[in-house]
Amino acid sequence: MGADELALSHExxxxxxxxxxxxxxxxxxxxxxxxxxxxxGFHSLIAxxxxxxxxxMLPGLLVGDRLVVTKYPYGFSWVTPTFHILPHMPxxxxxxxxxxxxxxxxxxxxxNTDYIKRVIGLPGDTIGxxxxxxxxxxxxxxxxxxxxxxxxxxxxxxxxPDQYPGLRVMRGDxxxxxxxxxxxxxxxxxxxxxxxxxxxxxRGDNYPEIRVPKGKVFLMGDNRDRSADSRFTLxxxxxxxxxxxxxxxxxxxxxxxxxxxxxxxxxxxxPQSFRPGRAGTSLHPQRDSQ
Numbered sequence: 001m002g003a004d005e006l007a008l009s010h011e012x013x014x015x016x017x018x019x020x021x022x023x024x025x026x027x028x029x030x031x032x033x034x035x036x037x038x039x040x041g042f043h044s045l046i047a048x049x050x051x052x053x054x055x056x057m058l059p060g061l062l063v064g065d066r067l068v069v070t071k072y073p074y075g076f077s078w079v080t081p082t083f084h085i086l087p088h089m090p091x092x093x094x095x096x097x098x099x100x101x102x103x104x105x106x107x108x109x110x111x112n113t114d115y116i117k118r119v120i121g122l123p124g125d126t127i128g129x130x131x132x133x134x135x136x137x138x139x140x141x142x143x144x145x146x147x148x149x150x151x152x153x154x155x156x157x158x159x160x161p162d163q164y165p166g167l168r169v170m171r172g173d174x175x176x177x178x179x180x181x182x183x184x185x186x187x188x189x190x191x192x193x194x195x196x197x198x199x200x201x202x203r204g205d206n207y208p209e210i211r212v213p214k215g216k217v218f219l220m221g222d223n224r225d226r227s228a229d230s231r232f233t234l235x236x237x238x239x240x241x242x243x244x245x246x247x248x249x250x251x252x253x254x255x256x257x258x259x260x261x262x263x264x265x266x267x268x269x270x271p272q273s274f275r276p277g278r279a280g281t282s283l284h285p286q287r288d289s290q
Contacts, residue, residue: 047250047253048068048069048071049068049256050252052064052066055223056221056222056223056226057103057116057117057118057221057227058195058223059149059179059181059193059195059223060193060222060283061255061283062156062157063157064156064157064261067254068252068253068254069105070251072250073251074095074097074245074248074250075092075095075096076094077091077092077248077249079246079248080249084107084112091246092245092246095245095246097217097245100121100122100188100190101188101190101192102119102284103118103285104119104250104252106243106247107247109243109247111234115229115239117219117220117229117230120134120136120141120186120219121136122212122217122218123213123216124211125218126212127209127210128209129207130206132196132198132224136186139187141184142184143185143194144182145180147181148178148180149179149181149195150169150171150177150179151177151179152260153177154261155261156259156260156261157177159176163226167179167197180195180198181194182194182195182196188287189287190285190287191285191287194223195223195224196224196225197224197225203231203232204227204231205225210242213242215246216244217245217248218242218243219239230242254281254283255280256280257274257275258274258275258278258279260274260275
């Protein structure tokens with residue numbers, strides 16, 4: 001092969017190499033980075049998923065429920081980002097107080113852990129608990145006994161005998177947790193179901209009356225005898241009293257799906273672990289006619 005042929009062959013090889021598609025790794029990395037930023041921005045400013053890890057909001061929320069929490073209803077604060085990386089700053093941007101009865105995500109002072117509780121008292125309210133009855137501005141919050149709620153016992157809802165003595169019952173061939181239900185109605189007409197086990201007298205059932213300070217809210221779990229909330233100190237894993245409103249990270253909207261905890265690594269077990277009938281359940285309390 002002559003020199004001219006070699007040169008032509010080399011040129012053809014270079015042209016073929018240039019014609020081949022090349023991966024622009026920097027462009028790929030930038031695309032992934034912008035995608036991550038967009039997802040984090042959406043989670044931080046618009047809405048994010050939330051997993052229920054405890055029984056403090058029974059009967060409405062079960063361990064294993066997955067929710068959508070919106071970030072914007074009350075404005076934005078230091079806890080708004082998905083990861084609580086901002087220093088504590090008082091107040092909110094475009095701030096708005098929650099409404100009594102809202103189910104909210106809250107970060108206890110001095111922690112980076114998210115709890116889920118219900119707003120009961122607003123700034124200026126007086127609030128206390130006597131014999132398990134909530135007193136708001138000197139008046140007992142009306143409540144009425146409802147039919148017991150039977151929740152299937154599973155890997156996520158254990159209904160352990162030490163926590164719920166005598167409440168594990170068989171119905172047919174299935175084990176259930178029988179929960180005594182009381183429906184509370186707040187002064188704004190919003191109502192929701194609570195669990196009152198009735199045999200755990202203590203500070204939770206008898207909380208001395210206080211006035212909710214300016215810029216704070218009083219939160220409680222619906223499972224009144226199994227919730228560490230504003231009635232309990234931070235040392236007791238509670239919220240340490242009324243919580244600064246800037247510690248509220250968003251409002252719970254609806255359940256997307258729920259898992260009973262039976263799934264394993266085997267994908268064949270995943271479909272049967274879904275709890276039926278929970279997807280789409282709204283978490284906004286009903287508003288009774290007044």
